[in-house]
Amino acid sequence: MALQDYKEFLGLLIFGNIENLVLSSQGAVAGVNPLILGILTLIAVVLWLLIGTYGTRIAIKYARVIEFIGGLAIFILGLQSILSALPLVIQQFF
DSSP states (O other), X not given: OOGGGGGGGHXXXXXXXXXXXXXXXHHHHTTOOHHHHHHHHHHHHXXXXXXXXXXXXXXXXXXXXXXXXXXXXXXXXXXXXXXXXXXXXXXXXX
């Protein structure tokens, strides 16, 4: 498979990885053991790599729906992250 095969999912891949960074930083702020967080993150990345590699052939038919649902999920998780951090930000300034 070439990069051309993933073109339909490129936005989802980029913003999904950014969201992974946001969720990891939330875990670090919450005081989760970094070793466990790192291991679980690596497991999730490998699983998504396998699903993405082998599932793309099947999912390409539904690329628009998947992109919408994935984008919506990323938006909701980002919003949740912002809202959960808001009290900490307010506390810093006041």
